[in-house]
Amino acid sequence: MDKLIIKGGKKLSGEVTVSGSKNASLPIFVSTILAPGRNEISNVPFLRDINTTIKVLETLGAVVEGNGNVVGIDTTNVNNHEATYELVKTMRASVLVLGPLLARLGKARVSLPGGCAIGARPINLHLKGLAALGADINLTHGYVEAKAKRLRGARINFDISTVGGTEHLMMAAATAKGETILENAAREPEIVDLAIVLNNMGAKIEGAGTDTIRITGVNELGPVSHRVMPDRIEAGTFMIAAAITGGDIRIRNMQLEHLDALVFKLQDVGVEIINKDNIVRVKGPRKIRGINIKTRPYPGFPTDMQAQFMALMCLADGASVISENIFENRFMHVSELMRFGADITVEGNTATVKGIKKLSGAPVMATDLRASACLILAGLAADNTTEVSRIYHLDRGYESIEKKLAGLGADIQRVKE
Numbered sequence: 001m002d003k004l005i006i007k008g009g010k011k012l013s014g015e016v017t018v019s020g021s022k023n024a025s026l027p028i029f030v031s032t033i034l035a036p037g038r039n040e041i042s043n044v045p046f047l048r049d050i051n052t053t054i055k056v057l058e059t060l061g062a063v064v065e066g067n068g069n070v071v072g073i074d075t076t077n078v079n080n081h082e083a084t085y086e087l088v089k090t091m092r093a094s095v096l097v098l099g100p101l102l103a104r105l106g107k108a109r110v111s112l113p114g115g116c117a118i119g120a121r122p123i124n125l126h127l128k129g130l131a132a133l134g135a136d137i138n139l140t141h142g143y144v145e146a147k148a149k150r151l152r153g154a155r156i157n158f159d160i161s162t163v164g165g166t167e168h169l170m171m172a173a174a175t176a177k178g179e180t181i182l183e184n185a186a187r188e189p190e191i192v193d194l195a196i197v198l199n200n201m202g203a204k205i206e207g208a209g210t211d212t213i214r215i216t217g218v219n220e221l222g223p224v225s226h227r228v229m230p231d232r233i234e235a236g237t238f239m240i241a242a243a244i245t246g247g248d249i250r251i252r253n254m255q256l257e258h259l260d261a262l263v264f265k266l267q268d269v270g271v272e273i274i275n276k277d278n279i280v281r282v283k284g285p286r287k288i289r290g291i292n293i294k295t296r297p298y299p300g301f302p303t304d305m306q307a308q309f310m311a312l313m314c315l316a317d318g319a320s321v322i323s324e325n326i327f328e329n330r331f332m333h334v335s336e337l338m339r340f341g342a343d344i345t346v347e348g349n350t351a352t353v354k355g356i357k358k359l360s361g362a363p364v365m366a367t368d369l370r371a372s373a374c375l376i377l378a379g380l381a382a383d384n385t386t387e388v389s390r391i392y393h394l395d396r397g398y399e400s401i402e403k404k405l406a407g408l409g410a411d412i413q414r415v416k417e
């Protein structure tokens with residue numbers, strides 16, 4: 001197993017390029033099930049989750065070939081309707097194949113994903129929505145079995161804003177008979193990217209990016225070429241890397257407007273952010289101000305940036321209150337941050353962080369994807385050496401992060417444990 005060794009204290013400088021978005025790529029890959037033929041997806045990040053998605057698609061009968069960051073997915077012969085526990089347990093997004101398989105083959109058998117390190121993460125709203133579209137759904141032996149001759153449009157009102165649920169039903173409804181309206185839909189940019197793909201395949205989807213999405217079902221979809229949007233969470237992580245080290249960096253291939261909530265908060269902290277000619281310059285402050293954040297569905301502050309922001313607040317002048325409102329167990333990084341000497345108390349879904357002058361490098365263990373990024377950020381700012389182990393979580397979602405950070409002047413190395 002690999003671990004990262006970081007010698008902290010270097011101010012980052014120079015330029016870094018953001019990769020394609022993991023959270024957009026996964027549903028886009030899955031959507032190709034609906035479009036028989038050869039689809040070509042570009043700006044795909046090299047990640048473990050992408051490999052898992054490819055494995056899932058190959059199991060279903062797709063032929064996938066990769067050439068750098070361009071992946072060809074030929075779904076002409078998708079004929080297997082089953083995604084096993086082995087595949088779904090390694091990556092929750094695999095469950096999204098359920099709706100597209102049902103739409104394409106009339107039946108699907110997909111393992112329930114179960115919870116993960118950050119919370120229970122149920123899919124009841126996905127299943128309720130598919131049932132509203134006319135699917136006959138049974139849960140047996142840890143699997144969802146679904147059948148439908150042809151899905152039919154329906155009006156669906158989500159109790160909770162769900163990104164995965166919105167994406168899943170948008171895909172399932174694209175070839176349903178009649179009109180589907182998704183109310184209280186999630187508005188994340190990754191949903192808009194998926195809608196662009198589906199519309200280019202021939203779907204009729206309006207309103208993606210708002211809370212009401214209208215889908216007029218069509219009989220069939222055809223293959224597409226698509227360039228995946230930049231990863232806003234990777235971009236946000238680099239912004240905090242500049243902030244926490246008092247650095248001055250330029251970030252290429254990011255869409256700043258996708259990160260408004262983070263940008264406003266970073267400006268409150270004292271970070272300077274300048275967007276010129278599609279390059280975003282981020283200058284860390286001399287003194288980090290402590291401020292409060294609450295995670296919310298988009299366009300609110302993203303839960304996927306909460307852990308990284310907490311690392312920054314550990315070094316703030318003053319206290320900060322961080323509320324996590326999306327996932328019930330997304331504070332696993334707190335006890336690891338405390339190994340750096342951070343002063344944090346947690347009560348329910350709220351963490352109070354009292355800023356300290358200096359973090360002190362330590363051996364720590366990553367517990368989930370964004371927690372891994374949080375520990376790297378703390379290590380970049382800490383004195384002495386930090387060792388981050390269990391970084392397989394990191395490899396699920398950040399492409400070559402240690403190489404990109406080293407390119408910005410960080411002293412960071414990957415070694416075998």
Ligand SMILES: CC(=O)N[C@H]1[C@@H](OP(=O)(O)OP(=O)(O)OC[C@H]2O[C@@H](n3ccc(=O)[nH]c3=O)[C@H](O)[C@@H]2O)O[C@H](CO)[C@@H](O)[C@@H]1O
Pocket residue numbers: 023119120121122123124125126127160161162163164165186188296297298302303304326327328
């Ligand atoms: C709103 C939000 O910030 N969503 C994040 C979530 O998406 P992801 O799609 O994984 O999660 P959801 O948006 O579906 O979950 C939002 C909330 O709804 C609940 N829920 C969801 C589905 C369901 O059927 N029943 C149910 O109760 C979840 O437990 C959670 O509390 O994680 C992704 C990966 O970290 C992020 O990119 C998304 O931005």
Ligand SMILES: C=C(OP(=O)(O)O)C(=O)O
Pocket residue numbers: 023092093116118304369370397
């Ligand atoms: C938790 C994340 O991903 P997933 O939904 O794939 O677990 C994430 O991207 O931060």
